Amino acid sequence: xxxxxxxxxxxxxxxxxxxxxxxxxxxxxxxxxxxxxxxxxxxxxxxxxxxxxxxxxxxxxxxxxxxxxxxxxxxxxxxxxxxxxxxxxxxxxxxxxxxxxxxxxxxxxxxxxxxxxxxxxxxxxxxxxxxxxxxxxxxxxxxxxxxxxxxxxxxxxxxxxxxxxxxxxxxxxxxxxxxxxxxxxxxxxxxxxxxxxxxxxxxxxxxxxxxxxxxxxxxxxxxxxxxxxxxxxxx
Numbered sequence: 712x713x714x715x716x717x718x719x720x721x722x723x724x725x726x727x728x729x730x731x732x733x734x735x736x737x738x739x740x741x742x743x744x745x746x747x748x749x750x751x752x753x754x755x756x757x758x759x760x761x762x763x764x765x766x767x768x769x770x771x772x773x774x775x776x777x778x779x780x781x782x783x784x785x786x787x788x789x790x791x792x793x794x795x796x797x798x799x800x801x802x803x804x805x806x807x808x809x810x811x812x813x814x815x816x817x818x819x820x821x822x823x824x825x826x827x828x829x830x831x832x833x834x835x836x837x838x839x840x841x842x843x844x845x846x847x848x849x850x851x852x853x854x855x856x857x858x859x860x861x862x863x864x865x866x867x868x869x870x871x872x873x874x875x876x877x878x879x880x881x882x883x884x885x886x887x888x889x890x891x892x893x894x895x896x897x898x899x900x901x902x903x904x905x906x907x908x909x910x911x912x913x914x915x916x917x918x919x920x921x922x923x924x925x926x927x928x929x930x931x932x933x934x935x936x937x938x939x940x941x942x943x944x945x946x
Contacts, residue, residue, distance in 0.1 A: 712769055712875075713790075714749075715739040715756055716777035718923075720795075720860060722747050724775050724867050733875065737766040739779075760784040771874060774829060775863065778806075781829055792829040793874060795867050797859045799841060800825045801887060804834040805894035808917070808924035811856055813894055815846070815914035816905050821888065822846050822855055824862035826870055833893070838885045842866040853918030899930040906934055 712733060714725050717740045725747040729735050738746035739756045752762060756779060763772070767790060774781070774794040781792065797807035799821060803814060814822060823843035828836035842862045846855055905911055921928040921941050928941040 712771040712773060713737045713739065713763060713767055714773045714775065715779060715781075716773075716775040717741055717745055718776050719745075720776040720863055721745050723864055724773065725749055727868055728871060731871070733871075734768055736768050737763065739763075755779075757782050757785055760788055763790070764788050769875070772829075773867070775867065780833065782831070786829070786831060791874075793839070794827055794829050794834070794836070795863045796825045796827060796834055797856075797863050798825065799823050799843060799888035800827060800834055800838055801891035802889050803894065804892060805898070806896065806924075806926075807859065808852075808856065808920065808927045809896070809898055810892075810894035811852060811859070812902075812914050812927060813892070813898065815852060815855070815910050816908055818910070820846055822859055822862075824859060824866045826866055833895075838887065840866060840870050841885050841888070842869070843888075849913065851913040851916040851918070853916060853920050856917075856920050896926045899926060902930050903934050 712728060713736050714721055721738065721740060722745045725735055725738055735749040737752055738749045739752045740746060741753055743751045752759060756763065763785060770790050772790050772792040774792065777794065798810045803810035811822065821843050823841055825838055826840040827834065827838045830836040842865055844858060844862065915931040917924060917928055925942045932939065932941045
């Protein structure tokens with residue numbers, strides 16, 4: 712199987728799959744350490760479709776913590792591409808950090824992780840499984856985000872065997888979490904409209920995740936009138 716993504720989430724998933732005897736054919740990530748000893752490709756996967764096709768031994772591709780939008784010819788290789796999304800679909804489509812921001816501002820009561828097939832849209836493929844948890848009334852952005860990451864890891868581990876077996880994950884059996892919204896960078900243009908919202912402070916408390924969500928961190932700083940770059944390295 713092939714993995715596409717970055718950071719601890721993909722690194723742990725690779726290690727988990729290998730520990731259970733699955734062949735990790737290739738890991739497409741920026742930092743070779745995230746490949747956990749498996750073959751590594753740092754290039755844009757959309758320009759290296761032939762390499763993915765040649766490397767794959769089981770036809771399965773996992774996408775975890777992956778900000779790359781997969782396009783043709785990767786989507787035309789006949790591989791089964793599955794994404795673990797931080798958020799519940801279709802309500803939390805888009806960037807997880809932005810989706811969670813607006814989930815807290817809207818008063819959503821649930822969050823979690825979703826396993827879905829990857830198609831030509833963004834988080835629009837068929838949902839196969841999800842893992843949900845309630846959002847506490849006082850939980851802050853970074854706290855829910857951490858729980859979401861843990862849900863992603865748990866969902867991967869729970870569904871790995873069924874995906875490899877090619878059974879046990881029938882589509883259209885998961886209750887969609889809606890209504891649908893898309894939460895991309897452009898949605899941050901209306902963040903200032905929520906400055907007086909009673910949940911604004913907890914919805915924008917990114918904590919240690921600020922460095923991983925630079926667009927959101929800078930948008931929050933701008934609304935608060937803070938001229939400092941919130942993701943700049945310390946001098």
